[in-house]
Amino acid sequence: MTEYVSTTPGLFPLPDWAKDDLSDLKGHQKHDLISGDEGEEITAAYEQAREEVIEVQHEAGLDRISEGQLRWDDMLAHPLAVHDAVDTRGIVRYYDNNNFYRDPVVTDDLDFSGDVAGELETASELADGDLQAVLPGPYSLFDLSTDEYYGTDEEFLAAVGEFLAGEVEAFPEHETLFLLEPSLVTDAPEDGLDELASETIDTVAASTDAEVVVHTYWGALTEKVHAHLLDAGVDAIGYDFVTNQEDNLYNINEYGSTDSVALGLVDGQNTLVEDPEAVRDRTEWVFDQLPVTEFETVYLSTNTETFYLPVNKFEEKLAALAEAAALAEVTPA
């Protein structure tokens, strides 16, 4: 019997009051972005906002509760942007979006940070045992940053993997770990690096007992990258069915998938709110196209992070996901 789990890839929009308050407390320029050693007032504002978005997820009825990654000014580059061995330099474009982050330049050994573990500690109790941790996958974090220390792509990528594994080991207990790997789609690793990308994902996944989902988006993986990813010891691969159905179905049909899967069925970058029945129907439609008899767990999610959305639509999308998962549970595919 397949279990349907409603969740998100995290990186939520800040509540509107927190947008205002934190603008005032922090400022608007490059050097005003999160440093990792912010003072009491800023910490308090984030704590209040975190409590609020956890409550929003409980009210929506989501099965996994994310901390929200509200402090991640630099989006997926955050874990390096606040690291002591990293200089943040110019503002650069975040994938193909009208969003920007600080270029993190690694200038020293990437040792343990504990920044993300600290966030999860504060969320742990409020999540009521349903805590989901979120991190950039090692390849995406490697792809978003600049190396001035390790020298080769291979060494740098491996170091990013070791760094993330060390961070995960410090996490409080969590049910699920989402590793976000859009770069595997948008800037697919070339020969040699593709295998290493999967190995470093394996390294990170091995550092937790939780279910590990490697979530990909903004298209489909190339056949080769998908095949390598299946060799990593992860519980589920996430597929973006909003951006590209055809190639994702092809990959699964041709090469199979993990025992569990995540389906990005709700659009994280458009305000049009999906109808829960339609999401459930789309889930069934996807499974009708596949020869696989049954998945252990199916995670229903937005395809991308959700900070692109205004708060009201973000909340409506969470509710739609939770209801779709409940409906799918009643009438399994």
Add this chain to the structure above:
Amino acid sequence: MSDDNKQQFRPDDHPNDHFLLTTVVGSYPKPKWLNRAKELYQDPEHDFSEDHWQEATDDASRLITNEHERAGLDVVVDGEMRRTEMVEYFAHRIDGYEFNGPIKVWGHNYFDKPSVVSEVEYDETWLVEEYKFTAAAADRPVKVPITGPYTLANWSFNEAYDDEEALAYDLADLVNEEINKLVDAGARYIQIDEPALATTPRDHAIVGGCLERIVDGLPDDVRTGLHVCYGDYSRIYPEILEFPVDEFDLELANGDYDQLDVFKDPAFTKDLALGVVDAHIAKIDSVEQIERNILKGLEVVPPEQLVISPDCGLKLLPREIAYGKMANMVEAARNVEAKLDAGEIDIGAPAPSAD
């Protein structure tokens, strides 16, 4: 493009034989008192009325138009004193848009990204009143900057159309309607702003299709320009030369002209409105430096095809810096014209074609 189209903006008392038209991209720092007036206007506790706000924006528009004239610009704008953000302002005036709240651009910089929830339709005019007021306040010709349909589509959520292309084309028809009204009101210089093109260069064909719709039915003596900024121009050049506009207004000083060679081959067949001052460095560029920048433009086009402008809107600068940049820019252009008259400058660019 035809030099006549540019010569219509030549002042009667222009001091040199050569004419390098000087203008600005559009936005300009708002006077501090206008921002204060806006706070009062938006404060429900305060009795600062609609009429008070109208008076304040009228005063600001007059003031900044005059400031542009004082700097010596040949073609002026009012610094967009009545406008908010470049997408929001228009979306508020178009049927089919709704607003749901601010979204993040970077750090703690947000904008009210609107959603298109039904077919877009023309309602009230967008810029006709702004143009009429500015033209009446100005002694010089007035340019009208208007956000292009591709950017209006790309920087909105699309809930209603099958794809962004269909939305952009519908918006282009609305822009065409507005521009026709502006032309009826006397406007002769229209600048379409399409910054989104720099971020999605694969879509240049859609922007071309939009421009065909925009210029449909416009008289030949109406000068049209396209402003594109902050992107990799090699990804859209030479394709943009096919666009039906007279002039391209490009940001090049910011990168210290590292992209200049892109425009040398094939030859630049339109007018080049060259960015000669950086809009994001709060320091007044010297006249000598700007003269050197202008000469960069002459490596791409002959003087007949060259227009002088800042890289982008100046609204993020302190006001006295913005003014200093404009005044020095005009002085530099007049100096280069005089040197061209005296035959002291070798022009690197090929001579204008016969047509």
